[in-house]
Amino acid sequence: MKTRTECLKEYGSDYFINQMVAEGKLFRVDKGIFSEKEYVPELALLSYKYPNAIITMDTAFYLYGFTDEVPDVCTMETKREAAPISDKRVKQIFMPKELLGQGRTTMEYKGYDLQIFDRERMLIELVRYKSKLPFNYYKEILGNYRRILPQLNTEKIRNYAEAVPKSDKVIRTLRTEVY
Incomplete structure (x- = not known):
């Protein structure tokens, strides 16, 4: 899992984060938290x-x-x-x-x-x-x-x-x- 801040460092901008989400390479699992896995246990x-x-x-x-x-x-x-x-x-x-x-x-x-x-x-x-x-x-x-x-x-x-x-x-x- 990664925070939005960590994703910004890795991908550069919200646009590229959203692009990764759209491509299914990154998943928004909670507000401001992303994961490379689609399902994360609560x-x-x-x-x-x-x-x-x-x-x-x-x-x-x-x-x-x-x-x-x-x-x-x-x-x-x-x-x-x-x-x-x-x-x-x-x-x-x-x-x-x-x-x-x-x-x-x-x-x-x-x-x-x-x-x-x-x-x-x-x-x-x-x-x-x-x-x-x-x-x-x-x-x-x-x-x-x-x-x-x-x-x-x-x-x-x-x-x-x-x-x-x-x-x-x-x-x-x-x-x-x-x-």
Whole structure:
């Protein structure tokens, strides 16, 4: 994918960009975003369009295979000071910037890189937002986490748990419900 600015550098003008689009060599996939492939997955487009946002919660649980419930919107976290995302395809969660970088990783999805939190950080987010999630949904995801527990890095989980607000409650929930 490329921005309009990158296309202007490559092709020289809007006229030549439009000519490439007309010839089917370039595709306009969103406002100001072009691709050499006709179809770009929506998650890849959103991750590219909002490079400072990280995929989290329902969307991340789905991508990691912890649930088969397809989310209606892409849930993304940004730092608190970030401008609101006015895209109806995105549900934005604001996070203190010191927590935003913890557990950030890249996942390949249908040939595109997505910015997403790792599985260990998503376990912490699951516990933190437990009261805001439907009970059966929470239990489904928690059960899937229990199945892969030996594959997870417990040191990372401990560090993430100690860094979040109300860490005592998070650690207690991890001990009683996960381990």
